[in-house]
Amino acid sequence: MKNLISVIICTHNPRRDYLDRVLNSLKSQTLSKEEWEFLLIDNASERVLSKEIDITWHPKARHIREENLGLTAARIRAFRESVNEIIVFVDDDNVIEENYLKNTAEILQLNPYIGAIGGKSIAEFETEPEYWFHELGISLGCRDLGEEIKVCSWTQKDIENKKYPDFAPIGAGLVLRKTAFATYFQRIQNNIDGLSLGRTGKKLTSGEDNDIVMTLLESGWSIGYFPQLKLTHLIPKNRLTKEYLAGIKRAINRSWVQVLDMHGIRPWKKISRWTLLPRKLKAFFIYQAWKNEASYILWQGACGIFEGQANLFL
Structure with missing residues (x-):
């Protein structure tokens, strides 16, 4: 049989009970193992x-x-290292449903113009989040956008007035056509700003997935959301603390400003670095950051936007 898919787990100091569940989900795939390879990147x-x-x-x-x-x-x-045309990135806390690889192959075979796809990522919390968690707008890589298939491409007019699609693939269970991923690879390997977007150890920087999506759209590829791709995203209790959520909110917002600007989208103006402290102090009172956990975390998110604006080039 034809070897179609390369399944990749990129992991750093994984939690073993979570990784074991991920591996068991791979063992249970309905797509024959003869049709996919498996790379575990330590x-x-x-x-x-x-x-x-x-x-x-x-x-x-x-x-x-x-x-x-x-x-x-x-x-x-x-x-x-991968040898196949379809790449499926499975995080070390993503338990994919048994038809994930079979559905992936069928979707991309039917849609040769699509370069990247994603689907549903349903949270399984180790402990129930605090009541204020859902006020924060932090997805933690989880989403369910319903049963409608959504596909997007950028026409020349779209490129001139770019808008990031709200259903774009996320990192959890990200599927890429390798020929499409090559356009990102060619651009990123000597791009210091782009190389800095991905998570590194305990640093919470992000934006790499957004960078991939926009690179593909600018190169003429389509991207899509397909609800038949389903996974369970395991969320440990240490990712629900005030400290972690404040750090991720700040890092995500700072990176969001950066990655949009890299692709010519600048909804925010450049600000002087010397204004950071007064802006943060003003926002501290606007958000009443002392009041409760949610207010503090949202204030940290505002600080991330300010830091991103200060890092913009003129």
């Missing part, structure tokens, strides 16, 4: 994963050690 974990994690259950599995820390570095390595 991104500079403290313990060498090839010595601890058995992937011999798959006939086309490989352990790959990437010493350059960071999600972008791990994905670039995956691009170089």
Whole structure:
């Protein structure tokens, strides 16, 4: 049978019980193992994963050690190592449904103009979030956009007046056509700003997935949301703390300003760095950051926007 898909897990110091559930979901795929390869990219974990994690259950599995820390570095390595036209990035906390790979292959075979797709990512919380969590607008890589298929491409007019599609694929379960991913790879490998967008160790920077999506749209590819692609996103309790959520809100907003600007979208004006402190102090009172956890986290998000604006070039 034709080898169609490269399934990639990029992981750094994974939580083993979560990773075991992810691996079990791969073992249960209805698509024959003869039709996909499996690469486990150990991104500079403290313990060498090839010595601890058995992937011999798959006939086309490989352990790959990437010493350059960071999600972008791990994905670039995956691009170089994978041999198939379809790449499926499965995070080390993504439990994919049994038809995920079969559905992926069918969708891309029927839609040759689509370069990237995603689907539903349903949260499974280790502990129930606090009552104020849903006020924050932080998805933590989870979403359910309903049962309607959504597809987007940018015409020349769209490129001149770009708007990021709200149903664009996210990192959880991200599917890419390798020929489309190559356009991103060619642009990013010597782009310092782009290389800095992905998560690196404990740093919460983000924006890499948005960068990939916009690069593909600018290159003439379509992107889509397909609800038949479903996964469970495992959310540990340490990602629901005030400290973590404040850090991720700030980092996401700062990166959002940066990545939009990289693609010629600037809804915010450039601000002087010396104005950061007074702006943050003013926002502290506007958001009443002392009042409760949600107010504090939203204030941190505003600080991230200010920092992004200060980093813009004239």
